[in-house]
Amino acid sequence: MIVDTLNPDGYDVVIIGSGPAGIPAALRLAERSAARILIVESGTLESNDQIQKLSEVTGDCDLGALHFAFHAHRRLGGTSLYWGGWIAALEKRAFDMDEWPISYDEIDYYYPEAAEILEVSHDAYLYKEAEIQGSPGIVYKPFYRADPVRFQTKYEDVLAAHPTVDLVLQRTCLRLESEGDVIVQAILADSLAPEAETIAVKAKHFILACGGIGNPRVLQHSNLAPNSPVGRYLMEHPHLHGVSRIFLDEDKFLSYVPESWATHALQLSSARCIEEDLLSFSLSFDLDQTEEKPLLGRKEGVIVADVTIRAEMVPQFENRFSLGEEVDYLGQRKGHVDFRFNYEDLGRKTWQVFADELLRSGLGRPAGLPPEFQIGGGGHYIGTTRMGTSEFESVVDRDCKVHSTSNLFIAGSSVFPAGGVANPTYSIVALSLRLADHVAAQLEEV
């Protein structure tokens, strides 16, 4: 139900945030347990400029401070409002390199259900990638495009009628309060009435699901996880739009293309990335134009395409979200972002390896990279409450529980220890379902 007044007896689970991380977690929990669940949303049913100011940050950063504020959207549905519908499973590279403390299978298990939630063809998890015959170094790994699901449109009525999930709007979580390692309550303020008294809501478990900037912000305002790199290792996805061109053997390439609609993309295989000590790297392109050109000694029909590179950047300690000196209208310190891609050298090195592979495989011919190029972002905030085994090198454990607490969990791309190339929404939903199953099991044990 959409409520104005909270349950005075508290809840079993309070989830802060109503986007692609929060809503799937809430509804999954409701299916798998008898839990009383509260979703807290800072925004309302409409976009509100005043409330959106709470996402403003200052910054010394590539992409500009506005970029990091824009994609942290405060409204029912969160960032699903701006989601472009891009779907891709994470690459195995980082899992094979033990950069994640969980196996690939543990997230892969949830991709089918995540695909259902995001209303994308099941090909998205059945046909993740295809090896290119004759080149173990390149795989065909497309991006699927769904009609973007707006979580408000999809779930507003569901939540309004739900018997065990309450949704409260226009409430901003100022901080969490703890006793020892137990989070006991969340302190909520009226997002549009800063003078109003704050409300304390108690729960057995808390889940932060307010994004790659919002999650560390709440932890920092709450002085939680002092030994952990909260806010550190902020990542985005380097995007190099139309940066180069390729020719592709038309017949050979089309044999790999699935029937369902996709944005075509080739990647360096995970094995090749590991061999060359590179990170994931994807070229996407459209099949716009064909010509006849020589390719490895044959005159072939080739697809001529401009390519966009989407890539994985190195997680860097210096890239961070922290609390700045300015104060917002709720009296809280605003965020500050320090961020640099530092991607150019890695990008050039990776392109060279990819170019060699593409040509030698006979699949196509690449052009070079220009002497200078602009790096854009995807609106993906990753890694700021990263998953890991050590409290000193990570913020959450393999179950997405904050190390220094017994009952605080985090959902969203802030837990990714590696950015991959894949747009994060699909994996956010998958991991949220996984988290919900874990919390449901914990509730059952009590």
Added chain:
Amino acid sequence: MDRRLFVSRMGSMAALLSTSGLLGLSGCSENKKQNTSGASDEIPTPLQASIAHLGSSHFAEYAVREDALSLYQVLLQKGVVTDTGEYIEASVAAIAPTDDTLQYREFYYTQTEMELYSLALLLNGAVEVG
């Protein structure tokens, strides 16, 4: 000197010399000893037709610095062409995994490709450098 600048300047010179008739770059002038004897120091006549489809002025800047006979001998040794003027189409792809690569006019090519396309151009058409 940057190689692309070098070939660019060589191309300009070739165009000048070609126009003046001094270099005489044409399909026949490089192959002074064309006959069908099959000797590796002679380019077999059938080869011109075998690889004609691969010739393109796009490769002129590279081709102008090469000698057709030398290219033929290299390709013969690599098994890309035969001494009777056949072209082994699958050979370039077979060599590719271990071939050198280079960047020419924006795009990447294998070394053998450049040798082959240059020979095709030298045997089949004037090297016109734009």
